[in-house]
Amino acid sequence: MQLLRLGSLGQEIPALRDDTGAVRDLRPLTADIDGAFLQADGIERARSAAADLPVLEGAETLRVGAPIARPTAVICVGQNYAAHAAESGDAPPEVPIVFFKHPNTVVGSNDDLPFPEGATKLDWEVELGVVIARRTHHLRSPQEAADAIAGFVVSHDVSERAWQIEESGGQWSKGKSGPSFNPLGPALVPLSEIPAPHALRLWSTVNGETRQDSNTADLIFDVPTLVWHLSQYMVLEPGDLINTGTPEGVALSGRFPYLQPGDLVELGIEGLGVQRQRVV
Numbered sequence: 387m388q389l390l391r392l393g394s395l396g397q398e399i400p401a402l403r404d405d406t407g408a409v410r411d412l413r414p415l416t417a418d419i420d421g422a423f424l425q426a427d428g429i430e431r432a433r434s435a436a437a438d439l440p441v442l443e444g445a446e447t448l449r450v451g452a453p454i455a456r457p458t459a460v461i462c463v464g465q466n467y468a469a470h471a472a473e474s475g476d477a478p479p480e481v482p483i484v485f486f487k488h489p490n491t492v493v494g495s496n497d498d499l500p501f502p503e504g505a506t507k508l509d510w511e512v513e514l515g516v517v518i519a520r521r522t523h524h525l526r527s528p529q530e531a532a533d534a535i536a537g538f539v540v541s542h543d544v545s546e547r548a549w550q551i552e553e554s555g556g557q558w559s560k561g562k563s564g565p566s567f568n569p570l571g572p573a574l575v576p577l578s579e580i581p582a583p584h585a586l587r588l589w590s591t592v593n594g595e596t597r598q599d600s601n602t603a604d605l606i607f608d609v610p611t612l613v614w615h616l617s618q619y620m621v622l623e624p625g626d627l628i629n630t631g632t633p634e635g636v637a638l639s640g641r642f643p644y645l646q647p648g649d650l651v652e653l654g655i656e657g658l659g660v661q662r663q664r665v666v
Contacts, residue, residue, distance in 0.1 A: 494570070517536040600634065
C-alpha cells in the first residue's frame with residue numbers, strides 16, 4: 387500500500403495505491419494526507435478501508451503532488467554518509483548535524499525545478515525521507531522510534547552551495563530553502579511496507595549519467611537513532627519530514643558540473659519510487 391496526493395497544485399486529491407496497483411480515492415476517509423490524518427491512525431484506517439474505497443478514475447493522468455500536505459517542519463541531517471562527508475572535506479560527524487529547510491520547499495516529485503535568480507551552484511541530493519506519525523518528544527531509546535514513524539519517502543534536498551557555504555554565516559538553511567528545493571514522493575510508503583529501511587539502494591542521475599549510487603546501510607546515524615536523537619531537543623509533530631542525509635556523488639565534490647537550466651535530474655530509492663525534475 388502507498389499513499390499519494392494527485393492533482394493540480396493546491397487541489398491535490400488524497401489517494402491510495404493498493405496491493406493490486408489500483409489507485410483508490412481516499413476522500414471518503416479524509417480531506418487530505420496531513421498531520422491530523424497521520425495522528426489519527428490514518429494509515430491503518432486507510433488500510434482497513436482500502437477494498438471499499440472507489441477507484442480514482444483518470445489517476446494516471448493527474449500530476450503527482452507531494453504525498454504529505456503542509457509539513458510543519460523539514461528537519462535535515464547533514465553529512466550522514468561517511469563518503470559524502472569526505473568529499474565535502476570533513477571528518478564524519480560524531481553527533482548528527484541538524485539544519486532546517488523552509489516547509490514551503492516541498493513540491494511534487496516530478497514538478498519542474500526553477501533555477502533561482504542569482505544561483506551559481508545548484509546541486510542535487512537524493513535522501514531517504516522519514517515522515518513522523520504522531521507528536522513525539524523525548525523518546526527514551528531508539529527502540530521506541532518505530533511508533534513515531536508513519537513511513538518513508540524519496541526526498542530531494544536541492545542545495546545552492548554558494549548560498550549554503552560562502553554566504554551562510556555558518557548556517558546552511560539559506561542554501562537549502564529556495565523555491566521548490568524539496569521535491570517529495572511520489573508516494574508515502576508506510577513503515578510496515580519497508581521491513582529494512584537500513585538496506586535500501588538510493589541513486590541519482592543527471593541527463594542519464596550516474597551521479598549517486600549507494601545504500602542506506604552506509605548511514606552513519608540510522609533512522610531510529612535520528613528520530614530518538616531529534617526528539618531529545620525538539621517536539622516532532624505528525625507530518626514532519628526528516629531528511630536523513632545524502633551519499634557521495636554530488637556536484638560539491640568537484641567531480642561533476644553543477645545543474646543548469648535544461649538538465650534532467652532523476653533519483654530514486656528501492657521500494658519507494660522514482661522522481662524526475664527538469665531544471666527550468
